[in-house]
Amino acid sequence: MSARFVSVLYALGLVGAASLAACDPEKAPLEEGVEREELGTFTTDTGNAITFDVSPPSDAVSALVYCGPYGYDMLATAESITAPDGGSVYDLENPGATAMRVDTHSDILPMLIPVSPDLGLVSGTYGFKVYFDTESPVSATCTGVYRVQAVEAEPTIDLDFVFVGVDGIAPGLNAAEGESTLAAVVEEVGAAWGNAGLSIGTITYADFDGNVDDYTILDGDTELGTLLRTVSGDRRTVTFFFVQEITNNEGVTILGLAGGPPGLAAVGGTSKSGVVVTTASFASDPSEIARIMAHEGGHFLGLFHTTEKDGSQHDPLSDTPQCTTDTSGDGVFATNECEGTGADNLMFWTGANDGMSADQGWVLARSAATY
Amino acid sequence: MGPLLVAFLAAHAPAFADDALRARCLDLLSAYEDPATAADWRALGDGAAAELFAIAQDGALSHTKRGNAIVALGWFPAESHRRYLANLAVSEVEDSLFRRKAVFALGNGWGAGALPELTTALQASDKHLRAAAATALGKVGTPAAADALRARLAVESDAMVRGTLTTTLSAK
Numbered sequence: 001m002s003a004r005f006v007s008v009l010y011a012l013g014l015v016g017a018a019s020l021a022a023c024d025p026e027k028a029p030l031e032e033g034v035e036r037e038e039l040g041t042f043t044t045d046t047g048n049a050i051t052f053d054v055s056p057p058s059d060a061v062s063a064l065v066y067c068g069p070y071g072y073d074m075l076a077t078a079e080s081i082t083a084p085d086g087g088s089v090y091d092l093e094n095p096g097a098t099a100m101r102v103d104t105h106s107d108i109l110p111m112l113i114p115v116s117p118d119l120g121l122v123s124g125t126y127g128f129k130v131y132f133d134t135e136s137p138v139s140a141t142c143t144g145v146y147r148v149q150a151v152e153a154e155p156t157i158d159l160d161f162v163f164v165g166v167d168g169i170a171p172g173l174n175a176a177e178g179e180s181t182l183a184a185v186v187e188e189v190g191a192a193w194g195n196a197g198l199s200i201g202t203i204t205y206a207d208f209d210g211n212v213d214d215y216t217i218l219d220g221d222t223e224l225g226t227l228l229r230t231v232s233g234d235r236r237t238v239t240f241f242f243v244q245e246i247t248n249n250e251g252v253t254i255l256g257l258a259g260g261p262p263g264l265a266a267v268g269g270t271s272k273s274g275v276v277v278t279t280a281s282f283a284s285d286p287s288e289i290a291r292i293m294a295h296e297g298g299h300f301l302g303l304f305h306t307t308e309k310d311g312s313q314h315d316p317l318s319d320t321p322q323c324t325t326d327t328s329g330d331g332v333f334a335t336n337e338c339e340g341t342g343a344d345n346l347m348f349w350t351g352a353n354d355g356m357s358a359d360q361g362w363v364l365a366r367s368a369a370t371y
Numbered sequence: 372m373g374p375l376l377v378a379f380l381a382a383h384a385p386a387f388a389d390d391a392l393r394a395r396c397l398d399l400l401s402a403y404e405d406p407a408t409a410a411d412w413r414a415l416g417d418g419a420a421a422e423l424f425a426i427a428q429d430g431a432l433s434h435t436k437r438g439n440a441i442v443a444l445g446w447f448p449a450e451s452h453r454r455y456l457a458n459l460a461v462s463e464v465e466d467s468l469f470r471r472k473a474v475f476a477l478g479n480g481w482g483a484g485a486l487p488e489l490t491t492a493l494q495a496s497d498k499h500l501r502a503a504a505a506t507a508l509g510k511v512g513t514p515a516a517a518d519a520l521r522a523r524l525a526v527e528s529d530a531m532v533r534g535t536l537t538t539t540l541s542a543k
Contacts, residue, residue, distance in 0.1 A: 213531035217471075217499055244499075245468065249510075251475025251503065252406045252442050253435050253468075278435060280468050285433035295403050309405050328395075330414040332407075335398045336391070350402040 033149025034266050034368050039142040055125045060146040062366040067142040068108030076109040078102040079131040084124025099316040107271045112262040116316040117362045147368040155365040156201040160239040164208040165216030166279050181286050188290030192354035196361030220246045220254045225271030236266045239274035246278050256292040263300030265369035301367040306342035309349045317359040396422045400436040409446040420447035438472040445476030457488045471503040478507030490519045502535040509539030
């Protein structure tokens with residue numbers, strides 16, 4: 001039985017979540033094509049940094065290097081990354097100088113090469129220097145995840161859906177209407193990613209097997225990492241957790257959050273191992289759910305905002321326009337101020353658009369989660 | 372929606388006077404991970420409050436946009452907003468999300484002044500509303516708020532809400 005056929009049966013309410021996950025003979029973890037390397041455990045020097053070398057396999061098309069876990073009370077970022085030829089891949093002092101981006105993260109620091117076709121992965125040894133925001137000595141374990149599978153002309157992504165106390169959406173609950181709406185949502189996600197050449201493959205469905213009440217209204221500040229750590233196995237998928245709502249400490253709803261960016265593709269059990277989606281608008285505006293999934297999934301797979309809300313940063317891609325005009329002067333780079341300069345892109349910080357660029361597709365096709 | 376709330380909304384529903392401002396508000400309400408702050412809303416000027424009030428009641432919009440408009444009303448603490456939020460918080464027929472947002476808006480905007488409404492919400496049949504009220508009372512942080520939290524903890528039977536109450540009280 002093909003995965004797509006099973007998915008259609010699921011959408012029609014003819015099979016349940018458990019049978020979908022269990023009966024699909026094609027749904028084996030796609031371990032082939034990805035190699036992992038324990039790089040070691042390193043202790044900070046007097047400059048609060050660790051240094052280590054990474055030599056991806058010569059046939060690797062991407063290298064996801066991560067360090068941690070080091071806890072939620074500490075922040076880290078890349079101080080520098082040096083290419084095999086000695087050139088700069090990334091310099092914290094001058095982050096816009098290269099087509100690379102590394103954000104600041106708690107608990108686990110993910111660093112992905114490449115995040116732009118302008119700075120591809122090359123054969124040889126890279127030098128990493130990671131800075132920790134603490135005066136106390138820190139020991140951190142670092143790992144490399146290398147995609148060695150060749151890039152496909154028409155890449156595919158598999159998805160795992162985990163329902164966390166969302167009545168009317170979760171399999172086996174309010175059945176037909178919710179399930180057909182979910183099928184439409186998935187179709188919209190596929191259409192958005194299709195603009196970058198990415199197709200959705202197999203989808204598995206499961207109910208969250210932990211304490212639903214603890215997570216269905218998720219505190220984005222304190223509970224996100226705990227939920228994402230429940231992703232099991234090093235599967236080449238994107239795991240989407242559907243919760244009623246993510247909130248911040250003022251009670252404001254956050255539409256979605258992704259581990260990363262970039263997320264730890266093909267790495268389970270970490271605070272960066274998946275994506276969480278607010279489903280409060282599932283009935284009133286299912287397209288909103290689709291946009292959240294496509295946008296946050298894009299982050300997980302290595303895409304950044306084309307322009308951040310405050311205009312301070314842009315993605316490292318040359319074919320996505322950068323919005324540099326805050327005509328109102330209110331400190332927010334709004335959609336109406338960025339028309340023609342990136343606001344129509346799925347990865348703009350806000351809005352309802354699904355545009356994607358060729359460079360974005362190039363990045364998606366090299367993720368360890370796609371194939 | 373209860374009849375009292377319908378009447379109240381009808382009396383207070385503003386007209387859209389500024390399409391650009393409404394578009395700007397909806398833009399901020401569509402942010403994926405980085406929702407608008409109190410400063411963002413106030414930067415739009417006093418007219419933003421009227422737009423938020425209208426958006427909060429616009430059934431054609433998504434629940435998240437309406438919900439976050441409700442929270443944002445707390446950053447414009449006019450008495451009319453307080454009455455709207457208080458009615459919303461206690462309305463058993465309103466959507467649970469909107470009631471939670473009203474509770475947070477009351478806590479954010481009026482602090483200790485919202486103690487009566489927050490304490491009432493702490494007794495609601497909806498456990499997620501009780502948890503929201505507990506969190507909001509924890510942010511209020513006064514001795515009276517702590518007393519209300521302890522009183523609820525003494526009778527609360529739901530494990531999730533007890534956990535929120537305990538965490539909130541221990542954070543003081």
